[in-house]
Amino acid sequence: MILLPGENIKQSSKTAYKKAEGTLYFTNKRLVWCKGDEQTPTVELAHETIHSPRVNKSDTKVMLKVITIAPGTANEPSETNAPVFIWKQENKTEANDERTKFVTELSILSTRRTHTASSGQKSAAPTPNQNTTSNEYNKLKIGAAPASADEIKLRQEVLSKNGDLAKVHKSLVISGLVTEDEFWSTRKHILETYAIQSQLRKGESSAWLDLAPQNLETGNFKYTITPNVARHIFKEYPQVKRAYVDNVPHVVSEKEFWKRFVASQFFNRGRSADAVKGRDKIFDKCTQEEDSAFNDTKQINLAFLTRLLDLTRTEEDATETGNAPDFTMRPSKTDSKLALIRRFNHHSQLVLQTVLNSKRKQLASDHNSTDKMLEEATVLEDLDIPQPEKKVKLNVKDRSRYFSSLTADDANKQSKKCALDPAEVRAALDISFDISRPLDGCGNAQKTMSTLSHATHRLTLQKRPNRIQELQIPDDINVA
């Protein structure tokens, strides 16, 4: 078979395809089947097109079916193009072994594909993983003109993710109607949201790890313990981590460790009712540790208490009146499921702590206010000694300047006249009239009257002109 440059054959086997004999090759780039002794392949499947292998279960015929997909699409295997290869060896075990080799290679391919597919899908969603190449925009100041290189990158990413925006951008900017900066100046919020989202990290999964075995055909149980699973186990059970650190690799190998773990009573406690699996030195210690940790309910974490909350208020034990204390909500000591329930509680606590820890770090760093709620409830500002406020005094020199007006100015002029003669003053102020006598003149009453009535007339004419015209008052009416 002719190899591509850089290609080397990993597996090869004589198989039959479409009732013709040939050889099936698995290389590092593709899966190839050549008919007979031909050099050119009849069936050629690049690694990207291979989805997964399928085997049949019968012992008489050893077949391998390869599901393919079109490269680059989502996981939708096409059933139309799924070549089937048959091993026609006499020795079925040998045929099986051959097939198994291919199956292994193809499964590796398929798992790799699912990993990349899932990671690819994740990056399409708004929260990319740590291993994607999206840029960190946390320090970027959007809107700085001229646009920095980071901002340009950000803009391009936003455009590539957002089809509608790209269309608008194309029609406006590239055709020259709006400049790039103007276009983005009204869309700052889009850039900002995207920049913030690029910093978000997906947190750890809070699912309860259930290590269930896979049942193989031969009746063996298979526990798959990947590093991820191992990490999860260590997080959940710190005792196991300690045991691992202590014992691996000098006491037991890693495989041995996990084997014993799975077989141990510790692991199986709570899974099945019959927990009699035999003693195991390492994991019995784990069991003891866990029991002691969980059963010790006296210890309370005093660091982050809410002091205003008094849970004992709701206690209903009123022993003064002669009632016996309540015994209903107590954990029983002999319940076999107790450990499991405790473990569940512990797990929930762990999940909450991942959120609370960040908040608690904030609180701890802010040394002044350990319990803000408590302070607000107990400290009364009104009872504090009143601090004198720091004010700047308004320094007004002469307040009468506000109140003096035009007349005051003239009054100053008048006061410059010489003082009156006191005798004159007294003469002027002499009051000596007889109230029983009639008035001896009070000025020109007629003239006053006409002045006043004219003034009234004029004013009324301004305000209510219609009224006077209606009444048709003649002009000479004020003559007495």
Add this chain to the structure above:
Amino acid sequence: MSQAQESDSSLLVVVLDANASAWAQSPLSLDKALQQLVIFINAYLALNPENQLVVLGASHKECRYLFPADPSSAPPTHDIQVYEQFRTVDVHVLSGVHEMLSSHVDGNTEEQQSLIARALSKALCHINQVNQLSVNKIWSRILVLSAGQDSPHSYIPLMNTIFAAQKMSVLIDICKVFGQDSVFLQQAAEITGGNYLKVDTNSEASLLQTLLFICLPDQYTRNILNAPGNDLIDFRATCFCHKRVVDIGYVCSVCLSIFCQTAPVCSTCQTKFSFRLVKSDSNQSNSTSSPNASAMSSLSLKP
């Protein structure tokens, strides 16, 4: 506030400015003026038997009740030619004024400022007391016969009394017998709904005619009658440096004093200005936390 009825009685408080130096210069002598005032008072009392009267005298130094007089003073002698009720009033008023003026000795012409604010406060207190004690509704008004000047020092108390009168729906009529137009009293009349009348005694205007024509009607009748207004009240501001009227000027943002031209330091509050003059569209006022004003703002008034 209910409307005035025709049958409601009224209370008139006459504040007589008994400033000796002012009256000494007035062309209308105090003697004649008092005659006319007494006739006016009699006419007022004759209108309605339930009308009440209070007369206050305000001079430069003191302010006292002329009527109702101090009960310890001797009752006047009988005179059968004069109506008894009128005579009591008149005699008390005249003797009271006489007493007030006799205590004045020197002819200081600077002291032409009378205690109008004090008199108005007393009047308002009396009106309030009467309102509390009476069962029926009594409509009150104040008549101020002013001959002297208004003192700028009593601006704040005067404005307080004016607003109090407005609240109590008390009209304040001003009759200016002698002297310049007083801006404060003009405002008093304007705010409370009364009249500001200038009796031009130089050209022989009649005080009595004025009083009888304008100040005699009570509140009910005034709703029907038209009164001569004074549409020349000048509410414009004057600048602090020259006392000129300003329409557009500069205002210190710390003490709000008005100037017609810029100055580096405010003369009232000693605030230093830094010269970043602002256009008329912005309205920058700085906080009073530091005595350094950062801008002067421009002020524009509608005449």
